[in-house]
Amino acid sequence: MRWTLWVPLALFTFFLGLAAYQLSQPKDDVIVSGMIGKPLPQFSLEPISPDRPGVSTADFKDGTPKLLNIWASWCLPCIAEAPHLESLKEQDVQIIGIAIRDKPEDVARFLNRHGNPYTRIGSDDLSAIQFELGSSGVPETYVIDSDGMIRYQHIGDVRAEHVPMLIQQLEAAR
Amino acid sequence: MIAELGLAALWLCAALAVLQLIGGALAQRGDNASDLAAMVRPAAMLQGLLAGLAFACLLWVFAATDLSVKLVATNSHSLKPMLFKLSGAWGNHEGSMLLWVTVMALAGGLIAMVEKRLPEKTMQATLAAQGFVAIGFYAFLLISSNPFERLVVAAVEGQGLNPLLQDAGLAFHPPTLYFGYVGLSVAFSFAVGALLTRNVTPDFARVMRPWVLGAWVFLTLGITAGSYWAYYELGWGGWWFWDPVENASLMPWLAATALLHSVSVLAARDALRTWTIMLGVVAFSMSMLGTFLVRSGLLTSVHAFAVDPERGTFILFLLGIYIGGALLLFGLRAGHVREGERFQLTSREGALVFNNVMLSAILGIVLLGTLYPLLTEAFDVRVSVGPPYFNPVGAIFTVPMLLVMAVGPLLRWRRDSIERIKLPIAIVTSIIVSVAVLAAIMGDMAVLPLLGLCVAIGLAVASFLPLRGRNLLRVPIATWGMVLAHFGIAVALFGMASDSAFTKERLAALQLGEEVTVGDWRVTLDSVDPVAGPNWTAMEAQVSAWRGSGAPILLQPQSRNFWAPPMQTSESALATQWDGQLYAVIGNRTEDGRWQLRVWWKPFVTFIWYGGLLIALGGTLAAIGRVLADLKRRSVRARANSRRTERREKGFA
Numbered sequence: 040m041r042w043t044l045w046v047p048l049a050l051f052t053f054f055l056g057l058a059a060y061q062l063s064q065p066k067d068d069v070i071v072s073g074m075i076g077k078p079l080p081q082f083s084l085e086p087i088s089p090d091r092p093g094v095s096t097a098d099f100k101d102g103t104p105k106l107l108n109i110w111a112s113w114c115l116p117c118i119a120e121a122p123h124l125e126s127l128k129e130q131d132v133q134i135i136g137i138a139i140r141d142k143p144e145d146v147a148r149f150l151n152r153h154g155n156p157y158t159r160i161g162s163d164d165l166s167a168i169q170f171e172l173g174s175s176g177v178p179e180t181y182v183i184d185s186d187g188m189i190r191y192q193h194i195g196d197v198r199a200e201h202v203p204m205l206i207q208q209l210e211a212a213r
Numbered sequence: 214m215i216a217e218l219g220l221a222a223l224w225l226c227a228a229l230a231v232l233q234l235i236g237g238a239l240a241q242r243g244d245n246a247s248d249l250a251a252m253v254r255p256a257a258m259l260q261g262l263l264a265g266l267a268f269a270c271l272l273w274v275f276a277a278t279d280l281s282v283k284l285v286a287t288n289s290h291s292l293k294p295m296l297f298k299l300s301g302a303w304g305n306h307e308g309s310m311l312l313w314v315t316v317m318a319l320a321g322g323l324i325a326m327v328e329k330r331l332p333e334k335t336m337q338a339t340l341a342a343q344g345f346v347a348i349g350f351y352a353f354l355l356i357s358s359n360p361f362e363r364l365v366v367a368a369v370e371g372q373g374l375n376p377l378l379q380d381a382g383l384a385f386h387p388p389t390l391y392f393g394y395v396g397l398s399v400a401f402s403f404a405v406g407a408l409l410t411r412n413v414t415p416d417f418a419r420v421m422r423p424w425v426l427g428a429w430v431f432l433t434l435g436i437t438a439g440s441y442w443a444y445y446e447l448g449w450g451g452w453w454f455w456d457p458v459e460n461a462s463l464m465p466w467l468a469a470t471a472l473l474h475s476v477s478v479l480a481a482r483d484a485l486r487t488w489t490i491m492l493g494v495v496a497f498s499m500s501m502l503g504t505f506l507v508r509s510g511l512l513t514s515v516h517a518f519a520v521d522p523e524r525g526t527f528i529l530f531l532l533g534i535y536i537g538g539a540l541l542l543f544g545l546r547a548g549h550v551r552e553g554e555r556f557q558l559t560s561r562e563g564a565l566v567f568n569n570v571m572l573s574a575i576l577g578i579v580l581l582g583t584l585y586p587l588l589t590e591a592f593d594v595r596v597s598v599g600p601p602y603f604n605p606v607g608a609i610f611t612v613p614m615l616l617v618m619a620v621g622p623l624l625r626w627r628r629d630s631i632e633r634i635k636l637p638i639a640i641v642t643s644i645i646v647s648v649a650v651l652a653a654i655m656g657d658m659a660v661l662p663l664l665g666l667c668v669a670i671g672l673a674v675a676s677f678l679p680l681r682g683r684n685l686l687r688v689p690i691a692t693w694g695m696v697l698a699h700f701g702i703a704v705a706l707f708g709m710a711s712d713s714a715f716t717k718e719r720l721a722a723l724q725l726g727e728e729v730t731v732g733d734w735r736v737t738l739d740s741v742d743p744v745a746g747p748n749w750t751a752m753e754a755q756v757s758a759w760r761g762s763g764a765p766i767l768l769q770p771q772s773r774n775f776w777a778p779p780m781q782t783s784e785s786a787l788a789t790q791w792d793g794q795l796y797a798v799i800g801n802r803t804e805d806g807r808w809q810l811r812v813w814w815k816p817f818v819t820f821i822w823y824g825g826l827l828i829a830l831g832g833t834l835a836a837i838g839r840v841l842a843d844l845k846r847r848s849v850r851a852r853a854n855s856r857r858t859e860r861r862e863k864g865f866a
Contacts, residue, residue: 044487044544047544
């Protein structure tokens with residue numbers, strides 16, 4: 040009977056060991072976006088920059104895969120990713136931008152200072168399209184294939200190490 | 214300045230907790246071996262005071278939105294309504310830990326101030342244990358989660374509170390749970406104190422009981438509120454998802470339920486000594502385990518917050534020391550606790566032991582289901598354990614437990630016979646059978662909801678049987694408490710069974726003006742318009758619902774977009790009727806301009822939470838009844854003592 044008094048401690052020690060082991064393991068929590076494999080939602084956004092047209096769903100269906108970049112002039116990480124978008128543009132990648140909750144004059148200032156990698160820029164001033172795209176913040180970058188299907192969603196700023204990966208994704212989406 | 218004051222108070226608290234531990238430990242060596250032993254009680258009281266001050270300071274910086282404090286800058290926003298500014302103080306990791314230790318210190322101060330029934334040595338051991346637990350939490354706060362940390366440069370604006378958490382119900386959900394957890398920590402300290410001094414007596418049980426009952430009431434309220442919040446705020450139409458965080462709050466409740474029944478046996482009959490001690494340790498372990506699981510990020514959950522492996526390591530370390538230490542002490546000492554009174558199987562004690570075993574089994578099942586993914590992940594297999602496991606496996610133990618619960622309170626203490634209560638048994642059985650037959654005739658139902666309905670109705674009647682043949686005015690308050698709590702279980706079970714058996718769901722894409730039917734309701738989507746709130750914009754639908762020929766009920770579900778931080782939530786709209794709720798959620802707009810509308814008719818679903826409230830009310834009555842009875846007993850004892858001394862002085866003794 041005496042030994043049963045030690046059962047709780049034994050069970051607890053087992054749990055402690057298991058939890059300690061799990062805590063020491065690197066946590067790999069990649070959750071694939073639920074939007075992947077789905078077509079772009081229907082939308083048509085007004086232009087926000089005088090020298091770039093607005094964006095609609097049809098613009099993605101011309102036969103070449105594109106990047107869809109969700110950004111805003113008020114977003115600091117967007118400044119950080121600007122040079123890398125620029126380098127993607129230099130590798131002949133078409134980037135379409137959607138500016139979130141932005142003003143034309145702020146957009147103009149941002150593009151002047153940090154470069155303009157976009158072929159088109161649409162204005163989403165209520166985040167309506169952003170939410171339909173399943174995006175929860177800025178910046179985010181989507182790979183859209185030639186049929187207007189979402190193939191990949193990148194959350195956060197695009198860094199130098201992401202550029203080859205995005206190019207690869209675009210190749211695969213061809 | 215206010216923040217620094219709070220931090221200073223916290224450091225002093227930590228020092229006092231150390232004093233409490235050392236003083237209490239020295240007191241165990243011999244009779245009043247040191248002056249420090251005399252300081253245990255005052256230290257506990259002062260600690261309570263200072264912890265209260267520290268928490269008040271935190272509330273102050275949140276109320277004033279002092280953006281030079283890091284915690285305020287990351288969790289608050291100058292535009293937020295005052296209620297949510299204040300609730301933001303504990304709606305985050307650091308603040309909630311501070312709230313936890315504050316309540317714990319206040320509880321420690323309270324027992325130090327008023328509790329005089331136990332031998333002083335046991336009290337000192339208890340307060341030492343309380344101090345020992347507190348030290349860990351203070352260290353945690355001061356070393357790795359300082360709530361008063363300043364920013365070098367004050368922020369211009371705060372980063373807001375998670376919009377899902379901007380909800381009055383949720384503002385009070387975590388504190389309610391913490392009150393429960395802390396009550397269990399007091400029970401834990403009493404258990405450790407009793408083990409250390411080998412003093413497990415009915416008096417010990419009476420001292421511990423109000424804390425267990427109080428903790429249990431708060432846990433019940435916390436779980437009920439949390440479940441209702443998940444129901445209307447998450448917009449999934451469900452009220453329990455067997456999510457790790459929910460399980461983390463359910464497990465301490467199960468342990469506390471078992472504990473409060475076994476503590477009653479110990480108080481009334483001086484039986485179940487070691488078992489009660491064990492449950493005291495287990496109940497607190499479960500609340501700490503819950504904290505660990507929620508905050509370490511080991512298990513993926515929809516509402517985990519403050520996920521941080523480093524904090525997880527710290528909590529695991531504390532868990533190892535406290536629970537491991539207590540279980541070690543249990544292994545060493547429990548064998549020396551004298552065996553309590555014996556009893557027959559057919560007796561009140563027997564029924565309560567059965568209840569305890571079943572509750573422990575359910576606890577084991579929930580614990581296993583919650584930790585199972587952790588185990589398989591060690592072998593690189595990712596699993597998610599959900600309702601298909603929990604519901605049927607839990608029911609195996611819940612149904613027998615509820616059946617025994619229906620008649621258990623009718624049994625006498627120590628020894629009884631089934632023969633004596635065969636009439637009530639027959640009544641309850643016939644009710645259950647007739648409900649089952651009726652349900653079987655009315656239509657095909659799944660097994661579990663059917664079982665739930667039968668047992669719920671049988672139990673509802675049975676819960677009032679203990680009042681049969683008694684003068685209702687002279688029934689003790691605590692008995693009323695038991696009756697109400699048991700009835701509450703029946704009511705909640707009825708709601709759960711009815712919800713899963715009879716819910717009608719309809720998902721439709723509607724043009725404006727189009728109509729759908731759900732159950733006996735006709736629902737029309739009238740219009741969808743944009744609306745704006747203080748920190749969100751939303752699409753709000755106007756939905757009319759008719760039942761029969763009466764006036765329409767207007768429902769206004771919203772799809773809300775918050776912008777600090779950006780996040781989309783769906784605000785469901787509810788129409789509560791006496792016999793259920795109509796629940797509407799507006800979704801996205803489809804490509805052809807129609808709107809997705811999801812409507813549920815949930816018969817008697819509200820009974821789940823009414824039941825929860827009844828259980829909590831029952832617990833409150835029981836606690837009040839017990840405390841009043843104890844006070845009375847104490848005054849009778851005191852009078853008898855004084856009479857005896859008087860007599861002795863007069864030379865009669």
